[in-house]
Amino acid sequence: MNHSNGTVTIPFHRSAVGEEEVQAVSEVIRSGWLTMGAKTIEFEKRFAEYVGARHAISVSSGTAALHLTLDACRIKPGDEVLIPTTTFTATGEVVSYFGARPVLVDIDPVTMNIDPTEAKRKITTRTRAIMPVHMTGQPCDLEELHTIAKDHGLVIVEDAAHALPSEYRGRRIGSLSELTAFSFYATKTLTTGEGGMVATDNDDHAARMRTMRLHGISGDAWKRYGRNGSWFYEVMEAGFKYNLTDLQSAIGLVQLDKCDRHKDARARIAALYTDAFQDMGVLEPPTIKGDRETSWHLYILRLRLDQIRIDRNTFIDSLKERGIGTSVHFIPLHLHPYYQRAFGYRRGEFPVAEREFERCISLPIYPGLTDADVQQVIGSVREIADCAKR
Numbered sequence: 207m208n209h210s211n212g213t214v215t216i217p218f219h220r221s222a223v224g225e226e227e228v229q230a231v232s233e234v235i236r237s238g239w240l241t242m243g244a245k246t247i248e249f250e251k252r253f254a255e256y257v258g259a260r261h262a263i264s265v266s267s268g269t270a271a272l273h274l275t276l277d278a279c280r281i282k283p284g285d286e287v288l289i290p291t292t293t294f295t296a297t298g299e300v301v302s303y304f305g306a307r308p309v310l311v312d313i314d315p316v317t318m319n320i321d322p323t324e325a326k327r328k329i330t331t332r333t334r335a336i337m338p339v340h341m342t343g344q345p346c347d348l349e350e351l352h353t354i355a356k357d358h359g360l361v362i363v364e365d366a367a368h369a370l371p372s373e374y375r376g377r378r379i380g381s382l383s384e385l386t387a388f389s390f391y392a393t394k395t396l397t398t399g400e401g402g403m404v405a406t407d408n409d410d411h412a413a414r415m416r417t418m419r420l421h422g423i424s425g426d427a428w429k430r431y432g433r434n435g436s437w438f439y440e441v442m443e444a445g446f447k448y449n450l451t452d453l454q455s456a457i458g459l460v461q462l463d464k465c466d467r468h469k470d471a472r473a474r475i476a477a478l479y480t481d482a483f484q485d486m487g488v489l490e491p492p493t494i495k496g497d498r499e500t501s502w503h504l505y506i507l508r509l510r511l512d513q514i515r516i517d518r519n520t521f522i523d524s525l526k527e528r529g530i531g532t533s534v535h536f537i538p539l540h541l542h543p544y545y546q547r548a549f550g551y552r553r554g555e556f557p558v559a560e561r562e563f564e565r566c567i568s569l570p571i572y573p574g575l576t577d578a579d580v581q582q583v584i585g586s587v588r589e590i591a592d593c594a595k596r
Contacts (some may be wrong), residue, residue: 215529217580219393222468222573223457223543230456237452242420245452249459256371256462257380259405264450264458265419268367268389269296271402272337273303274387274448275363277418279335280409281306286332288366290320291538291551292559297365298539301337307549309333311541312556315342316493318506318566321558322350329354335361338367340379342535343395343501344494348374348382363387368503370395371465375497380405390454395406395468395501396461398454419448464522471573472502475580479505479569482584488514488591504535505571507587508562516594518565525567528586533568 234245248265254262265271281287283305287299291310299381301308313323318341325336336355338346348362355362364371365508369379380386387406390401417424422445426435452456461468470558480491490508494500509518516524522532538559553560569583 212527213529214526214531214532216575216579217571218531218533218568218570219538219572220574221392221397222464223397225462226460227457230460231453234452234456240453241451242449242455243452246450246455249450249455249462252459253403254405254463256465256537256585257378257386257405259380259386259546260407261405263415263419264455265402265404265410265415265448266400266450267301267357267400267448268391268402269402270419270446270448271387271389272296272300272363272365273446274415274418275387275404275411276300276304276335277423278406278408279361279363280387281334284316284332285333285334286330287363288320288325288328288336289539290339290341290554290559291540292318292341292536292563293365294367295539295542296367296532296546297337297339298545302548306334307332308539308545309540310545310549310551310556312558313341313562314347315558315562317344317346317495319344319346320351322347322354327350329358329360333358333360335363337363337365339365339367340372342492342506343368343370343372343563344492345369345374345379345498345500351467352383363386367391367394369501372501373499378589381407384408385411390458390461391405394471395503396458396465398450398458398461401450401458404405417442418445421447431573437546468573469501472571475571475575476502476505478580479507479571479584482507482588486588486591487515488595489587496506505569506535506566507569509565509567509591511565514591514594514596515596516590518567521590521594522567524590525586528582528590530583530586531570534563534566535568536563538563 223529250262285306300306362383364386386405388403390398422443424440483489
């Protein structure tokens with residue numbers, strides 16, 4: 207196997223955008239209307255139809271989407287929201303925006319999603335919502351979580367940043383819970399560079415989020431500079447500047463048309479990886495439960511550290527030496543200084559999350575990977591694993 211002296215020739219991610227997106231953005235620029243407008247409204251309509259929701263509210267990021275969902279739920283100081291400790295900080299930080307407490311929960315060792323049994327154990331009189339994260343795109347145990355939520359009068363807010371397009375028991379994520387937040391960040395399966403969306407069937411939630419995403423101004427505030435708009439407006443709430451633009455929505459519309467094809471491309475790469483790694487005792491490919499379909503946003507390979515002479519970080523360094531870019535998803539929240547300082551979390555409190563974190567590697571998986579790229583990744587992983595066996 208040739209080494210690349212640490213120069214990454216296969217990056218961890220490359221966005222699947224091309225000339226169609228360039229053309230779509232060019233048309234918006236020529237139109238003279240660059241910010242939120244008709245393209246954004248069209249994107250919302252098409253997205254809602256795609257996931258099977260009554261409403262889709264576009265926003266400037268996945269974090270903004272999560273923030274607005276909790277605002278719609280009227281989370282307030284002293285409330286508690288259950289979230290998995292294995293997630294990106296956005297899931298936790300939006301809870302803290304309200305003066306509420308992110309109550310961290312350990313994860314299922316197979317799926318790396320929130321453990322429903324542990325979540326149930328953490329419920330108190332202050333708990334208001336559960337925010338499950340569909341890790342890598344594999345849906346959580348939503349039936350069990352919905353039952354827990356119903357029994358305790360809680361709201362389920364899905365963090366579906368990874369989960370477009372994923373399915374749970376034949377239904378697309380975005381159509382199953384009261385509120386579902388998506389991300390369109392550059393690495394996601396559908397990207398607008400930055401951006402996000404909330405899917406909901408609740409008319410009241412949708413109306414509030416549409417107001418709050420644009421300064422809390424009543425009505426269709428985005429129209430006020432258009433031909434059919436009015437200069438008059440009323441500020442109903444202290445809202446936010448969270449709207450998506452037509453430039454981004456134009457990209458989103460093209461990406462939405464490609465979404466199923468992109469998922470199929472990722473699934474094909476995942477199948478090649480799993481087929482290549484499943485016979486190696488030191489490697490543990492991901493397991494997808496039979497009642498769900500994943501978007502394959504991430505492919506997390508786990509090392510069986512008791513059978514290998516090197517740790518995860520050394521494995522990553524060895525892949526980099528061979529030109530393969532990787533990442534790690536995620537450093538559990540309770541290990542970060544902020545969550546320890548603000549909420550008193552400590553190492554050792556969530557043993558499953560810590561154990562899985564120490565042995566996981568996210569491999570490149572995106573539509574632009576060629577067959578040669580995939581085989582180079584496979585060959586490099588197998589070579590390192592073979593050499594490091596105990």
